[in-house]
Amino acid sequence: MTNEECSLLYDYYGALLSERQREVFGLYYEENYSLSEIAANLGVSRQAVHIALNKASSSLKAFEGKLGLVAKHAAYEKALKEVLAKADGILKDSSRAAAIDPAALKDLRRIKKLIKDLDI
Numbered sequence: 001m002t003n004e005e006c007s008l009l010y011d012y013y014g015a016l017l018s019e020r021q022r023e024v025f026g027l028y029y030e031e032n033y034s035l036s037e038i039a040a041n042l043g044v045s046r047q048a049v050h051i052a053l054n055k056a057s058s059s060l061k062a063f064e065g066k067l068g069l070v071a072k073h074a075a076y077e078k079a080l081k082e083v084l085a086k087a088d089g090i091l092k093d094s095s096r097a098a099a100i101d102p103a104a105l106k107d108l109r110r111i112k113k114l115i116k117d118l119d120i
């Protein structure tokens with residue numbers, strides 16, 4: 001699992017980890033501390049830090065496996081981008097836009113604005 005994937009899973013499920021796992025995970029992935037630096041700061045062995053990171057990563061993967069929130073978010077983001085692209089295409093194609101009821105065009109512009117405001 002890449003650092004980016006770990007960070008994303010942590011964003012979604014970090015609160016479900018133990019306090020120690022959150023602390024170790026945050027220092028390693030967000031603060032870029034080495035295992036030795038974390039061990040020295042926490043007064044534990046390097047091996048204990050390694051074990052805590054592995055358990056945290058396994059837990060995060062298990063949470064995603066059961067809940068699938070990261071995958072769902074990615075699917076929603078992809079779908080919204082596709083809807084936005086379709087709306088852009090309709091609004092840019094004047095021949096298609098002219099055939100659409102003005103109220104529907106207004107709604108389409110509103111949908112486009114709502115999607116853009118989601119900051120995807």
